[in-house]
Amino acid sequence: MSSKYDVLVIGGGNAALCAAISARRGGASVLVLEGAPKFYRGGNTRHTRNMRCAHDAATEILTGPYTEEEFWKDLLLVTGGQTDEELARHMIRESKDILNWIVEQGVRWQPSLGGTLSLGRTNSFFLGGGRAMLNALYLTAERLGVDVEYDAEVTDLVIEDGMFLAARLKRPIRGETEIRATSLVAAAGGFEANIEWLKQYWGEAADNFLIRGTPYNRGSILKMLLDKGVQEVGDPTQCHAVAIDARAPKFDGGIITRHDSVVFGIVVNKHAQRFYDEGEDIWPKRYAIWGRLVAAQPDQIAYIIFDSTVVTSFMPTLFPPIAGQTIAELAGKLELDPAALEKTITEFNAAVRPGTFDHTILDDCVTEGITPPKTHWARKIETPPYLAYPVRPGITFTYLGTRVNKEARILMADGKPSANMFAAGEIMAGNVLGKGYAAGMGMTIGSVFGRIAGREAARHAKN
Amino acid sequence: MHGTRILDEADRLMTVCNSCRYCEGLCAVFPAMEMRRAFSDGDLNYLANLCHSCGACYVDCQFSPPHEFNVNVPKTLAVARAESYAAYAWPQALSGAFARNGLIISIIAALSMAAFILGFAALNDRSVLFGIHTGPGAFYKLMPHNAMAALFSAAFLYAILALVMSVRAFWRDIGPAIGGRADGGSMFQAIRDAGELRYLHGGGVGCYNEDDRPTDRRKLYHHLTFYGFLLCFAATSVATLYHYLLGREAPYPLWDLPVVLGTLGGIGLIVGPVGLFVAKSRRAPELLDENRYGMDVGFIAMLFLTGLTGMLLLILRETAAMGPLLALHLGAVFALFVTMPYGKFVHGIYRFVALVRYAQERRSEAGS
Numbered sequence: 001m002s003s004k005y006d007v008l009v010i011g012g013g014n015a016a017l018c019a020a021i022s023a024r025r026g027g028a029s030v031l032v033l034e035g036a037p038k039f040y041r042g043g044n045t046r047h048t049r050n051m052r053c054a055h056d057a058a059t060e061i062l063t064g065p066y067t068e069e070e071f072w073k074d075l076l077l078v079t080g081g082q083t084d085e086e087l088a089r090h091m092i093r094e095s096k097d098i099l100n101w102i103v104e105q106g107v108r109w110q111p112s113l114g115g116t117l118s119l120g121r122t123n124s125f126f127l128g129g130g131r132a133m134l135n136a137l138y139l140t141a142e143r144l145g146v147d148v149e150y151d152a153e154v155t156d157l158v159i160e161d162g163m164f165l166a167a168r169l170k171r172p173i174r175g176e177t178e179i180r181a182t183s184l185v186a187a188a189g190g191f192e193a194n195i196e197w198l199k200q201y202w203g204e205a206a207d208n209f210l211i212r213g214t215p216y217n218r219g220s221i222l223k224m225l226l227d228k229g230v231q232e233v234g235d236p237t238q239c240h241a242v243a244i245d246a247r248a249p250k251f252d253g254g255i256i257t258r259h260d261s262v263v264f265g266i267v268v269n270k271h272a273q274r275f276y277d278e279g280e281d282i283w284p285k286r287y288a289i290w291g292r293l294v295a296a297q298p299d300q301i302a303y304i305i306f307d308s309t310v311v312t313s314f315m316p317t318l319f320p321p322i323a324g325q326t327i328a329e330l331a332g333k334l335e336l337d338p339a340a341l342e343k344t345i346t347e348f349n350a351a352v353r354p355g356t357f358d359h360t361i362l363d364d365c366v367t368e369g370i371t372p373p374k375t376h377w378a379r380k381i382e383t384p385p386y387l388a389y390p391v392r393p394g395i396t397f398t399y400l401g402t403r404v405n406k407e408a409r410i411l412m413a414d415g416k417p418s419a420n421m422f423a424a425g426e427i428m429a430g431n432v433l434g435k436g437y438a439a440g441m442g443m444t445i446g447s448v449f450g451r452i453a454g455r456e457a458a459r460h461a462k463n
Numbered sequence: 464m465h466g467t468r469i470l471d472e473a474d475r476l477m478t479v480c481n482s483c484r485y486c487e488g489l490c491a492v493f494p495a496m497e498m499r500r501a502f503s504d505g506d507l508n509y510l511a512n513l514c515h516s517c518g519a520c521y522v523d524c525q526f527s528p529p530h531e532f533n534v535n536v537p538k539t540l541a542v543a544r545a546e547s548y549a550a551y552a553w554p555q556a557l558s559g560a561f562a563r564n565g566l567i568i569s570i571i572a573a574l575s576m577a578a579f580i581l582g583f584a585a586l587n588d589r590s591v592l593f594g595i596h597t598g599p600g601a602f603y604k605l606m607p608h609n610a611m612a613a614l615f616s617a618a619f620l621y622a623i624l625a626l627v628m629s630v631r632a633f634w635r636d637i638g639p640a641i642g643g644r645a646d647g648g649s650m651f652q653a654i655r656d657a658g659e660l661r662y663l664h665g666g667g668v669g670c671y672n673e674d675d676r677p678t679d680r681r682k683l684y685h686h687l688t689f690y691g692f693l694l695c696f697a698a699t700s701v702a703t704l705y706h707y708l709l710g711r712e713a714p715y716p717l718w719d720l721p722v723v724l725g726t727l728g729g730i731g732l733i734v735g736p737v738g739l740f741v742a743k744s745r746r747a748p749e750l751l752d753e754n755r756y757g758m759d760v761g762f763i764a765m766l767f768l769t770g771l772t773g774m775l776l777l778i779l780r781e782t783a784a785m786g787p788l789l790a791l792h793l794g795a796v797f798a799l800f801v802t803m804p805y806g807k808f809v810h811g812i813y814r815f816v817a818l819v820r821y822a823q824e825r826r827s828e829a830g831s
Contacts, residue, residue, distance in 0.1 A: 039529055046525045049485055108667060110488035128523035128666055129485025135522060135675060136668075254525055256482040316500045318482040 005031045005147075006461035007454070008167060008181035010154055010221050012036065013045035014130075014443055015425025016187035017137035018450030019457065021105055023185070024144045026458030031179065032141065033152040033169065035188070036216040040252075041134065041150060043189045044213045044397060044426065044442070047254040048130035049113065050123040051102070051447060052440035053095040061111045064121040068092050074122075074438055082434020090406050091432055094448045099124060102447055106136035118284055123440040154221060157184075159228045162418040182420060183457035186410070187450060189426045190398035191219020192239060193251060198395070201237040208300035210244055212394045215251040222401065222427050230418070231403035231411045234430020240437050241291025243267075244394030246301060247319045259389050260314040262290060263359060263377045265306030266348055267391075269297040272331065272340035274348070279376035282362065288437055295393040302391050303334055305345070307383045313359065321387035330386045349380040397442065401430035408453035420460050422453035465504050469542045473507045479526065479534055486520045489666035491656075491821045492540070493520070498824060505636035508550070511543035512633075512810075512817035515663040518671030518679070518750050528749065541752040548809050551636070553628030560805035565757020568765060568802050575801075576794030582606075583790050592786040599712040605786055608706065611793070618800040625804035630812055637816075640823040649822035656818045657811070660685060673745045684738030688766060689811070691731020695773065698725035714780055725773060732770025736763045762807030768795040 007023040009016045012034025024030045034041050054071045058064045071092045075083060103109065108127040112120040119125075126133040142148065155176070156168040164184040169177050191197045193215045198206040211217075226232050248257035263283050266274055267290075276293050280286055294302045311321070324330025327345055331338035347370055355365035357379060365378045402423045403411040410421040425446040432445055465471050477496050480486065487493040491513045499506055516537050526532035545561065552558035560567055583592050583605050596604050603611070656662065660682050663670055669677035702721040705711040715722050740763050743756075772792035779788055803809070 106668075113484050113487055125488075126485075127488045128519060129483075129525065131525045132485075132519075132523035132666075139676065249531055252525075252530065254483075255485075256479060256526075312500065315484075316478070316481045318479055 003180065005029045005179070005181040007031075007183045007185060007457045008033065008164075008179060009185045009187060009454075010167065011043070011185075011187035011189060011425065011427070012041045012148075012150075013043040013187065013189060013425060013446065014048070014133070014137070015427075015446035015450035015453075016185070017042075017134065017141055018102075018105070018447050019185040019187055019422070019424050019454035020141050020146045021137065021144060022451045022454030023183075023458040023461075024141065024146050024454075026455050026462070028183075028458035028461050030141075030146045030454075031181070032146060032148045033154060033167070033179075034148065034150050035153050035218075035220075036150065036214060038150045040214045040216060041138070042131070043217050045130050045134050045446070047213055047252075048126070048133070048440075048443050049255070050119065050125040050440040051098070051443035052123050052438065053099045053444060054092050055096060055099060058121075059099070059124075061109045061124055062121060066122045068096070071095070071122075075432070075441070078436035078438045079432075079434050080436065082436075084431050087404075087406060088432045091445065091448045094452070095444050098444070098447045098451070101451065106140045107133045108136070119439055154188075154224075157221070157224045157228065159225075159421070162229065162412045162416060162421070164418070164421045182461035184421045185408075185450075185453045185457050186221050186225060186402065186421065186423045186427055187425045187446075187453070188221035189217045189219070190239075190400065190429075191217065191222060192395045192398050193217040194219050197223075198239075202295070205295060205300050208392060209241075209295070210246075210248050210253065210257075210392050210394045211251045212242075212244065212253060212255075212257070212396050213251070217397075219398070219400075225402050225410070225421075225423075229413050230421075231413045231415070232400060233403040233428070234399040234401050234434065236398075236400040238399040238435055240288055240396040240399075241295060241393045242288050242396065243290035243294050243302065243304075243391040245317070245319045246390035246392045248392075248394065253394070256318045257394065258287075259304055259317065259391060260287075261304050261306060261310070261317075261389065262286075264310040264313050265304055265381060266345070266374065267293075267302050267304050268336070268341065268344055269302050270299055270336065272336045272344050274344060274370075274372060275302075277372045277375050279366075279374040279378055281376075283359075284439070290391070291393040291395070294391055300392055303336070304389045304391060305330070305341075305381065306387055307381045308385050308387065309379075309383045311387065317389070319389070321389055323385040323387050325384050325386075327386055330388055334388055334390065345381050348374070348378075349382060352378045352380050397426050397429070399430045399433065399435065401426070401428045404428045404431055404449070406452075407456045408449045409456060420457070422457050424449035424453040465507070467546060469539065469546055470504055470507050472539050473511065473543045474502050476534055476536055476539055477502050477507070477510065479532055480536065483526075485525075486523060486536075486666075489519045489523070490515065490517065490662040491818070492536070495821055495824060498828070503638065505638050507543060508547040508633065509637040509817055509820060511540040511547055512813040513662075513821055514540040514544065515660065515814070516541055516750070517663050517665045518747075519665040519668075519677075521750060522671050522675045523666075535749065537750050538752060541750075541755070544810070544813070545752060545755045545758065547633070548629075548813065551629045551632040551813075552805060553625050553632065557625075557805055560802075561758060563757070564755075564806050565761040568758075568761035568798070568806055571802055572765060572768065572795060572798035575798040576791050579790035579794040579797070580787060583786060587786075593783045594786070595781065595783055596785060597714075597781050599714075601780070601785070602713055602789055605789055606793070608712070612703075615793075615797065615800065618797055622800050622803040626809065626812055629804060629809065630816055633813060634816055634820075637820060640820050640827065646823065646826075649819050649826060652822035652826075653815055653818035656822070657815050671747075672742050672750070673747055679742065680738060681742050684735045684742065686735070687731040688735030688739060688763075691728045691733075691735055691770065692766065694724045694728025695732060695769070696728075698722070698728060722777065726777065729770045729774040729777070732766050733774065736767035736770070739763050740767075758807050761802075765795065765799045765802070765806075769799055 006028035328338035351367035549561040670679035672679035
């Protein structure tokens with residue numbers, strides 16, 4: 001490997017590879033430094049499955065048009081307006097072309113997966129999932145002559161006056177080295193796997209968080225950049241968190257530890273008390289609030305409780321539900337106070353009003369006279385065996401990032417664009433996503449800004 | 464809990480996969496899995512036989528080893544598949560033949576070849592065995608046609624009986640199709656899916672064998688082997704018809720249909736098995752069912768020997784080597800037939816049956 005490259009890409013996920021491919025296609029020599037071992041390459045991209053791109057007409061795999069304007073409205077809705085409109089609209093416009101560009105890089109699409117029909121019009125799914133998508137990008141990058149190093153832990157960035165000079169690298173075998181490059185693309189993700197950093201905002205509760213992606217998403221590049229005068233963007237206390245099975249591994253449980261059963265039952269905390277309206281809205285719209293809700297409960301644990309009548313209403317789960325023939329037996333297995341759980345369920349059942357159950361719409365099955373209410377899909381829990389899933393907060397990604405402009409160029413704290421530093425993917429997602437999330441948007445941000453960052457980084461290097 | 468450890472493991476994996484479903488576009492296994500929430504022994508044997516071992520789901524899986532979920536669907540289903548052959552074998556007393564298959568096949572092959580050579584030597588004098596015979600009926604100077612036909616018909620019919628009985632047990636165990644029943648359309652669909660090896664394609668980019676690159680050529684070599692085998696079978700069938708209907712006796716001229724079919728088939732049966740053997744020897748260890756290496760290689764070797772001896776017989780049929788080569792060829796074919804129900808040959812039958820079941824399930828799902 002040559003010691004100096006035109007473009008150095010730090011990170012190994014969707015954004016990094018799109019940047020590397022796009023820079024290489026722009027004529028630059030490119031090195032990708034992935035901090036993880038080869039198997040765990042790609043950070044959160046490993047666990048993704050689709051991408052949200054605007055399109056004016058139905059395609060082979062998308063059931064109908066999804067216009068730029070509709071995408072923008074959806075983004076406005078989920079972020080509550082906390083977005084950079086110019087940048088967001090630019091991304092949405094570029095996303096249209098990504099649908100084809102990414103296929104040219106070897107990625108293959110398929111129609112939406114079983115159980116995700118609500119996304120069939122807006123989101124394109126990767127055939128074989130996120131790791132298949134990554135594999136395709138890596139094969140293309142290697143075929144084009146991009147150099148890739150795994151287990152490549154960057155320990156320092158040499159930056160002077162907003163100008164990137166070199167990265168210091170600790171290799172497992174060959175020791176410390178310095179790599180110089182004309183341009184830098186930072187695409188190394190967020191800090192969701194850095195429990196110590198999470199504790200700055202969440203305190204000791206962060207010890208009970210489960211991390212849905214690999215342990216390598218430590219945010220070290222983000223921290224170096226922010227420490228060296230790069231302007232930050234996004235709320236550092238914000239993270240995307242869902243309720244996942246408490247029996248999941250600490251890291252990298254991915255999508256399969258999630259639970260979609262909240263709307264079919266009730267959720268109680270360790271004191272066997274309900275704490276939020278389980279029927280507030282259609283599940284995909286409320287999926288991502290439950291991580292934070294559980295994080296706010298004592299010991300960051302909660303239990304979804306339902307009965308045997310609904311077990312086939314949601315996706316089969318990785319971990320089987322915990323079962324009891326009586327509420328008391330179930331409470332015993334969950335180590336909850338049996339009397340408290342019986343009281344909660346008795347009161348809930350008594351509050352359920354008759355209605356016509358339909359989980360695909362906001363139906364009229366409601367409770368009356370309890371707090372919090374369950375405002376849809378409320379049905380009595382009365383048919384044994386009684387079942388439960390224990391859940392904890394599962395952290396997907398963080399929002400804190402580096403400020404960029406439309407060229408994906410990093411802005412320094414004084415507002416000036418960096419001469420040669422670019423950012424793409426989760427590390428700059430906060431520019432577009434101030435808060436909230438809609439399925440597939442992370443991959444859109446990664447591919448669109450990755451491609452732009454690579455192109456601009458190569459252009460800078462070749463000038 | 465299931466009857467065997469491998470079925471327990473297959474059940475564990477299908478539970479993991481059913482909560483993920485990222486691979487559902489790759490092949491038939493995952494859509495069939497999604498039609499179920501729990502898996503009986505029969506369900507798992509069905510899924511195992513639907514799997515074509517393309518390797519894509521292993522390379523694409525975010526939970527494959529070294530991940531702690533340790534998801535290795537191709538290998539697990541390969542082992543389950545091989546164990547299913549033994550589980551359904553008829554008669555059950557012979558199910559053990561699958562366990563030491565390579566050894567048993569080599570012994571039977573050697574014995575039957577030796578038997579033909581010794582038989583020829585005992586029944587004919589040296590001048591006949593090593594004589595030069597040409598013209599119609601040349602082969603039958605060594606062994607009368609009717610004796611040949613009777614012996615091979617018996618071996619063939621036994622193989623068919625044993626296969627039918629085994630497959631019937633499999634068909635019953637995989638249970639009624641979800642929502643469907645046997646119909647001509649499903650059969651036709653399965654013939655097409657098997658004939659083009661639709662699911663040996665890595666989800667579209669090609670299969671994986673040596674590493675994480677879709678560079679595998681097994682599909683090509685399998686086509687050469689399978690269609691080579693069919694062409695050879697067709698050659699024999701045409702020759703039989705010639706013999707009984709037209710009264711024309713082998714050997715036939717080079718331009719004649721049985722020889723043309725047999726030559727094309729023979730080339731396939733030589734090139735295909737060699738390619739499959741090389742692919743097998745290069746297969747990544749994490750995808751390989753090493754305990755079945757003997758069974759797989761034994762079958763490949765038998766097909767190769769059948770093709771090779773047949774081609775040599777064609778080339779040297781007008782020399783003194785014809786007698787011994789005919790004995791070797793007949794020995795190879797005989798051994799192939801009698802070991803058919805107890806070796807890798809059955810994979811095609813079981814997989815076809817699984818594809819029929821899958822086609823039924825798809826049709827009923829589309830209809831509902």
